[in-house]
Amino acid sequence: MSYSPVEFVSRAEGAPRRARPHMALVIPCHNEAEMLPKLFARLERLDADLQAARATVGPMDVVLVDDGSTDDTWSLVESAKTSLAVTGIRLSRNHGHQHALFAGLMNADADVIVSMDADLQDDPDAIKDMIAAYSKGAEVVYGVRGSRDTDTWFKRWSAQKYYGLLSSMGVDLIPDHADFRLMSRKALETLAEFGETNLFLRGLVRQVGFRSETVYYDRAERAAGESKYPLRKMIGLALEGVTSFSIRPLRIITMLGFAIAGLAFLFTLYSIIAWGFGQTITGWTSIVVPIYLLGGAHLIALGVIGEYIGKIYQETKRRPRFIIDQVVSSGAARSTTPIVAQKAAS
């Protein structure tokens, strides 16, 4: 009997590589009005450096995604005072860093796409090394912080605990790599096939695979403005990382359940034996403590299960992962042929 296997593996053939790849820089911006003039000035310098090395890299586009800013960010993007080729994408509201970045990535039109933060904490010079690694065949190049001296002790401590927790949960991540990375169009087209609503890009890109390289850089201080990642958003991202990529918390709960049930069994055995020896159990503690213990264990278990059910609920809705309000181009920006464009609302 002839049998044709179901095609379940996505195949990214990718276009043949250009000798001088076109590059796009994707930068999510949430209330970065203070930052933008500095960012433009710094990127113009990078562009000039890259122009000088035109043998290895072609034109550079800058894709700025305004993630529901409430300050002047969008007007600064619309009337970008720079010689750079800028494309501005305005999201309909604050979708969060990961979604804003994804919106930019999916709308970039280039052979190599580099994602970075707006605050210049990621060293733009490292992009030169990233391009060199791409030229040698890497499809994904991870920017990894060589030192975290400029971060607060809390940020350093929490980051260390965070990577420790994620790796103990079996999540595949590159330590000290956030979202400063280069991806080839081929890698990005594959990423576009991941249909999930909950985005934790640094984990997803690991799932995409392909040949990858690492580039080290020193993380600078935020050049202007304040962090747009308050503790609440940081905890949200950490939870996202665990619950999007690992079901180990569920297993731990199950094992805990068995351990507690085992203890209860031993308790019963002990009381039967004690009863056999004619000793009555008078302890109040032995009744009340297990009630609280089990009550607590149940609640934790329900909470963890709820977290996953919540995810299933969200995924089944298959909502758009970002909604674009407007797209503008200035300078020599080429008309975009996006990888996956969401319908513009206007």
Ligand code: UDP
């Ligand atoms: N950002 C965003 N949406 C948000 C929060 C942040 O687009 O809801 C952007 C922000 O403008 C910056 C990047 O994400 O370009 C990283 O944020 P930030 O530098 O504040 O984070 P930190 O470096 O403090 O972790």
Ligand code: MG
């Ligand atoms: Mg930052």
